[in-house]
Amino acid sequence: MDFSLLFSHFPELTITGLAYGAIYALIALGYTLVYGVLRLINFAHSEVFMYGAFAAVWVLMALGGGKASGLGIAGYLLIAFLSAMTVSALIALLLERVAYRPLRKRNSPPLIALISAIGASFALSEAMGLRDKPFKWFGQENAFQDYVGRPREASPFPLKIDVVRLFSIGNYQVSNIDLIVLGAAIVMMIVLDQFVNRSRLGRGIRAVAQDPEAAALMGVNRDRVIRLTFVLGGAMAGAAAVMYLLKVGQVRYNSGFLLGVKAFTAAVLGGIGNLRGALLGGFILGVAENYGQAVFGGEWRDVVAFTLLVVILLFRPTGLLGESLGKARA
Amino acid sequence: MRSVFKIGVPMVAAALALSACGGTSGGDNNAGGSGSGGKACDLKIGFFGALTGDAANLGINIKNGAELAVNQYNEKNANCKVTLTSFDSQGDPAIAPGLAQKAVTDKKLIGIVGPAFSGESKAADPIFDSAGLNTISASATNPALADNGWKTFHRVLGNDATQGPAAAKYIKDVLKAQKVFVSDDTSEYGKGLSDIVKKDLGSLVAGTDQTAADGKQDDFSATVTKAKASGATVFFYGGYYSNAGKLVKQLKDGGFTGTFVAADGVKDDGFIKGAGAASEGSILTCPCLPPDKAPEFAEAYKKAYNTDPATYSAEAYDAANVFLDAIAAGKTDWKDVTEFIKTYDKQGVTKKIKFDDKGEPAEVSVWAYKVQDGKIVPDQEIK
Numbered sequence: 001m002d003f004s005l006l007f008s009h010f011p012e013l014t015i016t017g018l019a020y021g022a023i024y025a026l027i028a029l030g031y032t033l034v035y036g037v038l039r040l041i042n043f044a045h046s047e048v049f050m051y052g053a054f055a056a057v058w059v060l061m062a063l064g065g066g067k068a069s070g071l072g073i074a075g076y077l078l079i080a081f082l083s084a085m086t087v088s089a090l091i092a093l094l095l096e097r098v099a100y101r102p103l104r105k106r107n108s109p110p111l112i113a114l115i116s117a118i119g120a121s122f123a124l125s126e127a128m129g130l131r132d133k134p135f136k137w138f139g140q141e142n143a144f145q146d147y148v149g150r151p152r153e154a155s156p157f158p159l160k161i162d163v164v165r166l167f168s169i170g171n172y173q174v175s176n177i178d179l180i181v182l183g184a185a186i187v188m189m190i191v192l193d194q195f196v197n198r199s200r201l202g203r204g205i206r207a208v209a210q211d212p213e214a215a216a217l218m219g220v221n222r223d224r225v226i227r228l229t230f231v232l233g234g235a236m237a238g239a240a241a242v243m244y245l246l247k248v249g250q251v252r253y254n255s256g257f258l259l260g261v262k263a264f265t266a267a268v269l270g271g272i273g274n275l276r277g278a279l280l281g282g283f284i285l286g287v288a289e290n291y292g293q294a295v296f297g298g299e300w301r302d303v304v305a306f307t308l309l310v311v312i313l314l315f316r317p318t319g320l321l322g323e324s325l326g327k328a329r330a
Numbered sequence: 331m332r333s334v335f336k337i338g339v340p341m342v343a344a345a346l347a348l349s350a351c352g353g354t355s356g357g358d359n360n361a362g363g364s365g366s367g368g369k370a371c372d373l374k375i376g377f378f379g380a381l382t383g384d385a386a387n388l389g390i391n392i393k394n395g396a397e398l399a400v401n402q403y404n405e406k407n408a409n410c411k412v413t414l415t416s417f418d419s420q421g422d423p424a425i426a427p428g429l430a431q432k433a434v435t436d437k438k439l440i441g442i443v444g445p446a447f448s449g450e451s452k453a454a455d456p457i458f459d460s461a462g463l464n465t466i467s468a469s470a471t472n473p474a475l476a477d478n479g480w481k482t483f484h485r486v487l488g489n490d491a492t493q494g495p496a497a498a499k500y501i502k503d504v505l506k507a508q509k510v511f512v513s514d515d516t517s518e519y520g521k522g523l524s525d526i527v528k529k530d531l532g533s534l535v536a537g538t539d540q541t542a543a544d545g546k547q548d549d550f551s552a553t554v555t556k557a558k559a560s561g562a563t564v565f566f567y568g569g570y571y572s573n574a575g576k577l578v579k580q581l582k583d584g585g586f587t588g589t590f591v592a593a594d595g596v597k598d599d600g601f602i603k604g605a606g607a608a609s610e611g612s613i614l615t616c617p618c619l620p621p622d623k624a625p626e627f628a629e630a631y632k633k634a635y636n637t638d639p640a641t642y643s644a645e646a647y648d649a650a651n652v653f654l655d656a657i658a659a660g661k662t663d664w665k666d667v668t669e670f671i672k673t674y675d676k677q678g679v680t681k682k683i684k685f686d687d688k689g690e691p692a693e694v695s696v697w698a699y700k701v702q703d704g705k706i707v708p709d710q711e712i713k
Binding site (some may be wrong): 005008009012013016017019020152153154156160163165173175177244247248249250254255258259286289290293294297298299301302 | 382383386387513516539540541542545546547548549551552553554555556559572575576579580582583584585600603604605606607608
């Protein structure tokens with residue numbers, strides 16, 4: 001154990017932890033939204049994230065984002081966000097249509113939907129990992145090699161952003177990437193929070209979360225609300241995907257799994273079903289991992305994070321902020 | 331009546347299948363046993379390693395090298411061809427033993443090129459040893475593997491006990507580092523290597539940290555903070571290319587300005603592809619020969635696979651040729667093959683192929699490679 005590094009580099013560990021925690025938080029929102037409305041853990045949400053990341057990579061490749069410089073980079077970054085969010089939302093919508101709605105219409109028990117979710121997760125991930133195969137079946141081995149060649153390997157993010165140190169907090173110089181990731185995450189979170197709490201559609205979401213039958217009696221279209229939550233969760237995962245690409249620089253067909261587990265943990269930590277809880281959970285998890293690694297060493301990183309989860313759940317079994325989506329007012 | 335029929339038909343089918351299996355395996359045994367007499371055909375050489383999974387590139391390089399040797403043999407011996415069968419372990423020590431059990435039931439299999447990684451070697455080699463099936467690894471570099479008394483274990487490259495000190499020597503003599511940060515991925519290979527480097531560097535080690543296993547970690551920001559805080563000018567990583575690519579990008583983005591040094595597990599284009607410009611200037615050690623030292627092999631390889639030979643392709647080519655020479659000499663019984671390898675002494679494309687009594691190569695050279703303009707190019711031999 002070595003606490004000296006934690007104290008001497010506290011600002012750096014906190015900021016980089018928050019930046020990565022923001023990615024957890026945005027993905028956790030998708031878990032928590034769907035859980036709030038459907039009482040279902042959407043385990044395939046991690047693949048929604050992964051498809052968004054690939055969408056951003058491919059769209060930028062197609063548009064020649066690798067050669068961008070100066071202001072062009074900002075434009076391409078915006079395109080990356082838009083394409084990732086769109087594709088992720090579409091995949092989430094597809095998931096709802098194929099994997100969950102048929103089960104819901106037949107009133108299946110929740111466990112069946114859980115198995116369907118896990119199955120959908122494998123299917124989506126392997127479909128990405130085997131994306132070269134359809135081309136081979138039709139004898140087009142050399143078509144789109146940049147996109148589908150070596151499908152089990154990492155695909156790099158084409159946009160090259162030079163790291164610029166903008167200003168310092170303590171002894172850490174905050175970089176432009178930290179700022180983009182944190183800034184975009186906070187904007188996304190505020191927009192979503194305001195949307196759910198203030199708009200008419202948001203009120204529908206809260207109504208269905210609180211009491212689906214009463215909401216239906218009051219004229220809320222339940223199916224439409226459910227679709228909307230999947231789209232919102234998907235869009236957040238898409239935004240997280242671009243931030244992930246900025247931080248990590250590459251994505252592969254199985255990248256979703258690890259992040260999915262962490263984001264789900266963050267959602268539970270903050271109180272699943274609660275939007276602000278998911279945000280808090282994500283940030284706490286990101287920072288705790290960094291502190292844990294600084295004090296105990298890298299091999300203890302996950303041990304620290306999950307011990308924290310167990311301890312918090314011991315004292316607050318419903319997570320930090322507890323309350324479900326429907327009841328959360330603040 | 332119906333239900334009897336339902337059960338009865340599969341039972342009969344199963345019984346038939348069983349007897350069929352018994353028949354063929356008996357035939358296999360005969361073919362293997364009588365091999366030393368007449369020349370047996372339909373023999374096989376196995377490749378054992380990752381063809382899918384997180385480190386698949388390294389496995390594919392090895393398989394291609396072995397395949398090239400087999401194809402060249404078949405061109406010369408068109409009437410009596412040898413086939414290469416693959417055992418895809420995904421590099422996973424948990425999958426390896428099952429595959430090894432499967433491999434040793436096949437008496438037509440003359441030898442195994444592999445297992446590719448150290449972890450899976452540790453899990454699978456005892457099974458090969460007790461069955462007597464010979465293995466020649468083109469890539470497993472953990473030193474302790476040779477100390478188990480396995481009679482069937484061989485490798486055609488230097489182990490980490492030569493690669494580790496060479497890396498340390500390069501860091502000390504060429505990079506002239508005063509402070510070094512040493513890290514690994516806790517794998518059999520990575521930790522073994524970093525322990526040797528730490529021991530050799532002694533007081534130059536300014537800090538250490540471990541990451542999760544390859545492909546199991548995305549965010550390395552705390553490691554980056556530690557490395558910067560240690561004031562190190564060199565970062566040594568014992569691990570594979572998937573983690574290394576993400577790590578080196580985050581090191582550079584996080585403001586670490588020193589040199590990234592890693593070993594053969596990172597020497598793959600996947601490292602550069604993943605890390606992009608951040609990989610530029612990285613040093614990768616490898617007990618393997620640069621392709622321009624074996625031009626004929628490089629040319630044949632390029633013709634067959636439309637790409638330059640990559641890490642350990644040439645070693646695999648040499649390993650496969652040992653078994654092919656055994657077949658050409660009519661050695662098809664596993665015991666005879668063991669004896670044949672013991673006395674083997676021939677110039678291969680990577681080095682003089684000759685094994686000591688532990689199965690280690692008699693001659694070893696370690697090279698330093700450098701990432702330059704997005705390519706891995708030879709830097710110098712570490713002597």
